[in-house]
Amino acid sequence: MARPASDKDMVTISFRCEREARDGLDEVARLIERDRSWVINEAIEEYLTHELSDLRSIARGLEQARRGEFATEEQVKGAFETFKQP
Helix, strand or coil: CCCCCCHHHCCCCCCCCCHHHHHHHHHHHHHHCCCHHHHHHHHHHHHHHHHHHHHHHHHHHHHHHHCCCCCCHHHHHHHHHCCCCC
């Protein structure tokens, strides 16, 4: 996710969190000399990057399954071979 070009690209949202989470955000912000909003934006960006990647992969796999596109037995065995210890 790219950073907004300007403040006009930013929106305000409000949410509730545990006091401990807020305190953790504040501690991180203090330690890296940033404000809480910056830390929250970094955390959200990191979360979305990973979650969206995983969820999109799952959605692609489900769509392939709906179309009847499955791996062959040889492909499955080959995939498992890559995980075997030497």
